[in-house]
Amino acid sequence: AQSVTQPDIHITVSEGASLELRCNYSYGATPYLFWYVQSPGQGLQLLLKYFSGDTLVQGIKGFEAEFKRSQSSFNLRKPSVHWSDAAEYFCAVGVNEKLTFGTGTRLTIIP
Amino acid sequence: EADIYQTPRYLVIGTGKKITLECSQTMGHDKMYWYQQDPGMELHLIHYSYGVNSTEKGDLSSESTVSRIRTEHFPLTLESARPSHTSQYLCASSESGWYNEQFFGPGTRLTVL
Numbered sequence: 733a734q735s736v737t738q739p740d741i742h743i744t745v746s747e748g749a750s751l752e753l754r755c756n757y758s759y760g761a762t763p764y765l766f767w768y769v770q771s772p773g774q775g776l777q778l779l780l781k782y783f784s785g786d787t788l789v790q791g792i793k794g795f796e797a798e799f800k801r802s803q804s805s806f807n808l809r810k811p812s813v814h815w816s817d818a819a820e821y822f823c824a825v826g827v828n829e830k831l832t833f834g835t836g837t838r839l840t841i842i843p
Numbered sequence: 844e845a846d847i848y849q850t851p852r853y854l855v856i857g858t859g860k861k862i863t864l865e866c867s868q869t870m871g872h873d874k875m876y877w878y879q880q881d882p883g884m885e886l887h888l889i890h891y892s893y894g895v896n897s898t899e900k901g902d903l904s905s906e907s908t909v910s911r912i913r914t915e916h917f918p919l920t921l922e923s924a925r926p927s928h929t930s931q932y933l934c935a936s937s938e939s940g941w942y943n944e945q946f947f948g949p950g951t952r953l954t955v956l
Contacts, residue, residue: 741883773949774949775935775947775948775949776933776945777947778944778946822885830902831886834885835885836884
């Protein structure tokens with residue numbers, strides 16, 4: 733069965749600093765990968781997705797992610813975070829029309 | 844802008860009560876999903892539907908039931924709520940062809956006393 737690991741439960745970065753959130757997956761075939769963001773009291777919003785092709789994927793809000801098959805990773809990056817980026821971030825793998833989510837990484841932004 | 848709605852947003856009830864969590868979408872999506880999310884935990888799929896009169900159980904066993912009589916409506920029912928049902932419930936929908944993104948509602952936070 734597929735699984736997703738987000739090793740960082742909580743990350744704190746300064747506003748304007750760069751960000752990388754880690755995601756590792758376990759799946760036998762080529763995965764379909766997603767990053768979602770959840771603001772407090774809200775549902776999830778899709779940031780970006782990878783199905784095939786270019787391994788560097790651009791998303792909304794200035795986020796990007798890179799698929800690395802050799803490392804089974806799909807890390808999310810942003811060159812300069814804004815206070816509004818504070819939220820919970822979930823990585824997910826899609827198999828058989830269903831999503832399996834990681835446990836999430838909570839991002840805190842300090843001035 | 845996704846148009847998927849959940850009511851109520853917050854619900855506090857006593858043990859043994861029957862409850863229905865409402866989920867509606869105006870996008871005409873065939874597929875709809877219910878997830879359960881505990882604080883600091885991942886989302887677990889508890890029910891899904893691929894269209895009218897189609898319902899399936901998800902990966903996480905749940906005592907809740909669902910129905911899909913209309914495309915836009917996918918309610919979740921607990922016949923007798925218990926404290927163990929306390930959680931956040933998120934509804935989502937997507938177009939056919941699973942590579943399409945799932946749009947999520949704002950969630951219902953349920954507390955059973």
